[in-house]
Amino acid sequence: MEMRKPSRGRPRSFDEEAVLDAVMRAFWEHGYEGTSVATLEAATGLKAPSLYGAFGSKEVLYQAALERYAREHGNVLRPDGPAREAISEFLYEAADRFSESGLPPGCMVSTAALALGTAQRGVATRPAKMRSETLAGIEQRLRTAITEGELPAGTDAGALARLFGAVIQGMSVQAIDGATRQELRGLAKAAMDAWPR
């Protein structure tokens, strides 16, 4: 945990978490390249030197916002109970989160993938790793389900994990395109029909 020295000089005039939240929304909505420092100034009410003093650069600001997103708005695969229910819950939760009113549509991590593309190597690394970890998490959960007999022995856990991952990523695109919560839930329901039986 980062310990803050009990302050000698002039104190901060802003709440760091609140600022980070505004920054997160800006990046979430407009992407990394689409969000300028001027945009961040407008979103936070701060001037550039304050932002650069509290954080370090636009890039680390993005990373911090991304971590906050994962912490506050990320889904986790429930580790107990039947895998089928865990995955189903996961998809429905994504459908709800991606269509939350008052928040930008879609998933900040999925969006980053494409907004940053093959370029912006430095800043794109972290969200790419997050997506990879999500896929690995799903796959591990499915493997366990196979050994426990919940899924047939011949099940291709990797392919199935990629499928559910793709459903999440596709839901994010469609949320950005204006899909309603109801439509996303229908999508999640249809996806669960791919569950092996």
Added chain:
Amino acid sequence: MEMRKPSRGRPRSFDEEAVLDAVMRAFWEHGYEGTSVATLEAATGLKAPSLYGAFGSKEVLYQAALERYAREHGNVLRPDGPAREAISEFLYEAADRFSESGLPPGCMVSTAALALGTAQRGVATRPAKMRSETLAGIEQRLRTAITEGELPAGTDAGALARLFGAVIQGMSVQAIDGATRQELRGLAKAAMDAWPR
């Protein structure tokens, strides 16, 4: 069709289609915002005034590149035969196209969604419409299959269309993240298990 006046002054020193192809690859790989006019100059070997003379602006250049992408690299749903085979073919073709060596990974239209996000309204309109048309095309195909008895009467064609659309969009993300052709085909195969029976 655009008729070209039989040329009085100095002739073009470049092939317009070849240049458009290079431009398309640049936008495909780096997105709209990530591709600067300097990038396009390097990709085409032309100077800015030539590009602006032949086309009109970065934005219409992007639109032209997008249309070329749809024409040369877009998938179409085969209109005849069983819907199940048409969809299956569609998914496998996407898996192959998104992992074509010598071309940027993923789908230019899906990528545009996220790279442009909610902002860049003007330039994002066309790719958003393309995605919407793809979904509508799939849904229509499924509706026909229902009336013809290939699918159960109670099938939710909209939800199923959204699912297969999401699979395409998710495959694009995973292709950008480095998924192999084999992995994408496995994903397509797993997705077809969601076909109602």
Added chain:
DNA sequence: TCATTTCTGTAGTGGTCGCTAAATAATGCC
């Protein structure tokens, strides 16, 4: 040959990008 038309290359335009030096303001410590 000369005039006309069209394209190409040079060399910029004003604007925005991420970022920061320097001055000023607000605190704690003595």
Added chain:
DNA sequence: GGCATTATTTAGCGACCACTACAGAAATGA
């Protein structure tokens, strides 16, 4: 109060952005 320390504000840095005025080059028509 005076000093050290830290935060905020003002103003502006060089680099790059999309784009273009202008002059020269290459074609056709007379």
